[in-house]
Amino acid sequence: MIVQQEVDLQPFNTLAVPATAERLCAVTTLGELQDALALAQAEHLHLHVLGGGSNVVLHPRLKGLVVQMRIQGREILERLPDSVLLRVGAGENWHELVEWCLGQGLYGLENLALIPGTVGAAPVQNIGAYGVEIFRFIERVEGLTLPDGESVCLSAQRCEFAYRDSVFKNRLRNRFIITAVVLRLPLFFTPEISYPALREQLTAEQAGELTARAVFNAVCHVRRTRLPDPQTIPNCGSFFKNPLVSWFLYEHLQNLYPTMPSYDVPAQPGVAPLRKLAAAWLIDQAGWRGKVFGQIKVHDHQALVLTNPNRVGADAVLAAAEAISRDVKERFGVVLEMEPQVFGG
Numbered sequence: 416m417i418v419q420q421e422v423d424l425q426p427f428n429t430l431a432v433p434a435t436a437e438r439l440c441a442v443t444t445l446g447e448l449q450d451a452l453a454l455a456q457a458e459h460l461h462l463h464v465l466g467g468g469s470n471v472v473l474h475p476r477l478k479g480l481v482v483q484m485r486i487q488g489r490e491i492l493e494r495l496p497d498s499v500l501l502r503v504g505a506g507e508n509w510h511e512l513v514e515w516c517l518g519q520g521l522y523g524l525e526n527l528a529l530i531p532g533t534v535g536a537a538p539v540q541n542i543g544a545y546g547v548e549i550f551r552f553i554e555r556v557e558g559l560t561l562p563d564g565e566s567v568c569l570s571a572q573r574c575e576f577a578y579r580d581s582v583f584k585n586r587l588r589n590r591f592i593i594t595a596v597v598l599r600l601p602l603f604f605t606p607e608i609s610y611p612a613l614r615e616q617l618t619a620e621q622a623g624e625l626t627a628r629a630v631f632n633a634v635c636h637v638r639r640t641r642l643p644d645p646q647t648i649p650n651c652g653s654f655f656k657n658p659l660v661s662w663f664l665y666e667h668l669q670n671l672y673p674t675m676p677s678y679d680v681p682a683q684p685g686v687a688p689l690r691k692l693a694a695a696w697l698i699d700q701a702g703w704r705g706k707v708f709g710q711i712k713v714h715d716h717q718a719l720v721l722t723n724p725n726r727v728g729a730d731a732v733l734a735a736a737e738a739i740s741r742d743v744k745e746r747f748g749v750v751l752e753m754e755p756q757v758f759g760g
């Protein structure tokens with residue numbers, strides 16, 4: 416395991432903020448990860464784990480040890496008549512996995528095509544798009560606990576998955592490093608095309624039978640038209656979660672803005688009923704789409720995405736986010752929660 420000092424992290428975060436890691440090591444095996452943990456413990460270094468760097472905002476200097484997760488591997492653990500149990504290393508690229516599964520006749524992930532990042536990051540925020548969330552397919556998550564490095568396997572239930580949320584963002588934040596994800600994938604294709612833009616795209620290009628490949632292609636097309644490619648315009652996807660609000664506030668806003676989009680939230684015993692609003696719509700209504708604040712630009716085609724064309728630092732990004740959420744709070748009384756995780760600072 417090679418540990419480098421004062422490493423430039425700008426190429427390793429899709430928002431392209433300038434940042435430096437005091438120390439950095441890439442780990443490709445469980446053994447190397449254990450060595451990294453031992454080093455961190457011996458020298459009392461704070462650990463930061465980076466996957467694809469596509470859902471993080473990095474402060475200019477990360478003290479301690481940054482571990483780049485590079486553990487690879489795709490292994491079929493079990494084959495049943497209707498499904499397969501697949502174990503994937505945390506360092507695998509997410510989109511490459513989606514494409515590979517499609518080629519193998521393993522279905523379910525096609526709606527999640529082109530999501531940037533790694534497999535190990537997928538359960539952390541329970542990635543989701545076009546009507547599908549990854550938790551549906553997760554059987555278990557494997558990893559090491561911090562600081563002792565004990566190997567632990569968490570069932571899906573123990574991962575406490577929710578909308579863009581999991582135990583890894585909460586109770587196990589900084590206490591667990593995901594090393595592999597075990598997915599249960601069906602061998603039969605069941606299309607999920609309830610999302611209007613996806614349905615429209617499929618109607619436009621689909622003449623015959625609806626295949627998983629067609630859904631995959633449609634998702635790629637819709638994403639490419641609406642979301643900026645981080646390779647050309649630095650960004651970290653949706654910057655805010657879609658907010659859950661009280662039924663009272665929802666009805667109040669619905670009266671004022673009858674066209675406001677909103678979504679059902681499954682009722683939970685003992686919890687007052689909630690309604691999910693579209694953060695993109697609120698930000699757009701507040702006039703932010705296409706606007707520049709500091710040097711941060713709100714994307715022209717999706718108000719939920721902040722872009723960083725001039726590759727400026729975390730402070731500028733967070734200031735723009737703060738200005739947007741303050742404005743949305745003042746206009747609509749809705750509190751926006753950030754989606755990416757902030758490292759350092």
Ligand code: EPU
Nearest residue numbers: 544545652653655656657676693695696699716717718719
């Ligand atoms: N809208 C606007 N203005 C905009 C964009 C959208 O008014 O600039 C409206 C749309 O018309 C729609 C509503 O807001 O009625 C919701 O927009 P959209 O359907 O584009 O989805 P979203 O809720 O903004 C979520 C995910 C995306 C995912 C899409 C598609 C979150 C935080 N974001 O966005 O995920 O790709 O749905 O399923 O849940 C990501 O997490 O990085 C991400 C891109």
